Amino acid sequence: MAEQQKEAKPKKRMTATQAAASIGPMVKEFITGTLRARAEGKQKIAYTFIVCHHEEIFRAMEVVPIWTENFAGICGAKRDAERFLQRAESLGLSRSLCTYALCGIGFDQWREELGQMPPDAPWGGQARRI
DSSP: OOOOOOOOOOOOOOOSSHHHHHHHHHHHHHHHHHHHHHHHTOSEEEEEOGGGOOHHHHHHTTEEEEEHHHHHHHHHHTTOOHHHHHHHHHTTOOTTSOHHHHHHHHHHHHHHHHTSOOTTOGGGOOOOOO
């Protein structure tokens, strides 16, 4: 009887440090956590940038911050930012602006137009703000 070949699983990519290895799961939790909060209707959500320095104030007011750079970074890593950038450009915004912001604006505008998440949004998309 011939031995059956087991399909080899792709190796997990190597990271230089344990801290670097924790970034992906942490960012995924930020994104899915905001989607969960919106679905449960428990908390208000506000778009912000990572460097806003107001997270403690938001959380004290029971507002969950969405760091749009995280979602834009995931879209870029998944090679799926172009459609959101093009959507922002269709609003008259220049590609010379911050592409992290443009990606978020394009995504948000498309979601509002559709009344739901754009099709096949990376990691389930971005929660709707307040």
